[in-house]
Amino acid sequence: MATRQFEGKEHASDYQKFGLEPSNKIIDLIFSYVNERFPKPYGFAVDVGCGTGQNTRTLSPYFKKVLGIDISEAQIEEAKKATGSPNVTYSVCPAEEVPVGDASVDLLTASIAAHWFNIEQFLKEVDRILKPGGCLAIFAYIPSIEVHYKDCSEQMNQVFAEVEASLVPYEHEKIQHLRNGYKELYESIPYTDKRRIENIVTKFRVPLARVLGIIQTFPMYPIYLETKPEEAKEMMRTAEERCLQLMGTSSSETEVEMWLQNVLILASKPE
Secondary structure, three states: OOOOOOOOOHHHHHHHOOOOOOOOOHHHHHHHHHHHHHOOOOEEEEEEEEEHHHHHHHHHHEEEEEEEEEEHHHHHHHHOOOOOOOOEEEEOOOOOOOOOOOOOEEEEEOOOOOHHHOOOHHHHHHHHHEEEEEEEEEEEEEEEEEEOOOOOHHHHHHHHHHHOOOOOOOOOOOOHHHHHHHHHHHHHHHOOOOOEEEEEEEEEEEHHHHHHHHHHHHHHHHHHHHHOHHHHHHHHHHHHHHHHHHOOOOOOOEEEEEEEEEEEEEEEEEO
């Protein structure tokens, strides 16, 4: 069974507010791979571990129907509240038990989620539900943020490095799979047509407040907040104050450039 995380309503709300959609770079790599292996029109996509639906909604223009599933009822409730498309639906269920028929899915995706799954059971389920020639796309960003702003990037990244160091004691062991670039997961995929792409840098212009919000969606932060609430809140307050001082501004709505390192796994079920 999957590891249970992100169950709280407050964390789900933060995830909806601050979570990122996949970058165009990631989406382009996925559909370049899919287009070479599976004919249009695309019928059905499943987004596993969908959280509050950022990636699920991104898929909707490409498919006749899209299903987002997550083990967390709070996350699915937030996903349903978001403005969506009529071809997108959501369901509460684990990644290892997808409520669809055999050989019915053109593309299965998992965004920032696969390290929580029971990989052996998940991959058996992937093989059951993918059509022959159907594709699997698993991707995530490493929980480490790089920030660039004028001539103070180095100092600001030192601030964020200290924040991340404070979170390490609260890191679940499964995060190591993500830090290792999903190498074990990739090796477990039984298909010969597969590839793993590391060090995909995606860049976003976002307010400083959003960067700080994204850090609060990291799975370590809610544990820190529950364990040492005042210390966790003070850490975030101090990080914001130090960044604003370095930037020479009083507004956390001032935009910075945030860089994330991503890994992408692509695979195709044999015909």
